[in-house]
Amino acid sequence: MTHPATRRHSSVSDEESGGGVRPFWSGTITFGLVSVPVNLYPATRTNRAPLRMIGPEGEPLSRRYYSEKTGKDVEADDMIRGYEIDKDKFVTITDEELERLAPEKTRDINLTLFVKEETIPAVYFERGYFLSPAGNSEKAYKLLAEAMKERGDVGIATFVMRGKEYPVAIFSDHGILRAETMRFPDEIRSAKQVGLPETPKTNAATVRKFETLIKKKAKRTFTPEKDQETAQLLKLVKKKETKTSNVVQIKESDKSEGKVVDLMEVLKRTLAGKSK
């Protein structure tokens, strides 16, 4: 389900009261009768250099919502969520209703199945998160991480996070529990649905030709690529910065309050047990 406009994925926001950083989701992992309270933080971030919209006087602009009918701005508190059942006809639904509609068993990550790590096809994986122990659960947390590591297993469950249900796989990764949200099978098309031709009998010589090619270019490890596009953009920014007519400076008082929090710092702090 889409979130209200005020929430953004992949961003970690600074808590207003200062100090701690709000987790993306908080809940409990259970296996058998053991429960492990955890906090969940994103393990991925967007790297794309954010571009701001600038007005004619060089001032950064704000995005506002306005009513299509009256043309007036609408405040966040006055906005409601609606599902369009007919053209321009909506059924409204509240946050509370959405929360209450989540099936009981999906409010926690209830690991009722463990599978071997390599048996999940890559098409299922959607996004990664790290889990940190919450509420004195360090021992139970480590117990699960250690047991899964020694068995070479990942735990499977479904759970609801921010208004959407996901199948989830819990990995033991360097002593840390990592959650990978997955897609439901009905969200992945079959080759038949796509309209691909039936697999024919292949020519053995052609297969061998490709196998030789694969072996020739075989490598043991995968090295993640650096983001070239962002690097290019930053290079251009640096070049333009030298000319003052390309630069605008806003007044001290207009600076945006939203402090950008470094995801890495958040994760380090929370795993060290320093952000409770």
Place this chain on the structure above:
Amino acid sequence: MAARAIWKGDLKMGTAKVSVKLYSAIEDKTVRFHILDSGRKRVKQHMVEPESGEDVPDTEIRKGYEIEPGRFVILEESDLESLKPKASRDIEISSFVPIDAIEQQFYERPYYLGPDGDANNYFALAEALANQEREGIAHWTMRNKTYTGALGAQDGYLILSTLRNAEEVVSAAQLPKPAGTAPSKKEVELAKHLVSMLEGEFNPAEYKNEYRERVMDFIAKKAKGHAPRLSAVKTKRQTTSLDSALAKSIESLKKGKRAA
């Protein structure tokens, strides 16, 4: 109904070339809501001057990159145009890595590849990848964006998944291990036993999006004017010790198996 190809390209590895069509492998089933005002009318977005609240038309908006708080470098349309990658139909395969070499966190969006023209090479390549248990590392430019991807085989077909780049993924190896007491050897043995009792096959067909069904059902009922009452969410807490929770879990699983 067959899907429409969203792009066409040529897989290139060494001297070999395989022409392919690209199809989305994902069908988004997310329940989409609209944001409405209190009069149940759709809201739209616009850009305003933060102080006066006055609307700024698109034609007067420029883009800026914030080099330090409050300091922006303006980028003109021509600047952004100059950053666009060169268009190409090539999907270059630079190397082949074992199927478990890429961590799950990197996989972003899968696409089916289908043969474009001659299908023999297409299916032979899929079979070769499956036999060798490897994935190709691919680079290509599609719709003004450059991509890195993993070319794999699934059930005899080629799948090209876009991969996140290095800056986008935090790896667990970069993080400190969680603080706190370690469990005892005995506890780990019990936990391993418990985990092994819950081992099984990954069978995706078992997973249904129950929440989506419930939300759609609730909306349908509400549309007819009789929304059911929903009970409040309760929270529960663990009361027993770790040791006894482990022992009790194993005991109850054993009983369950005997009964079955």
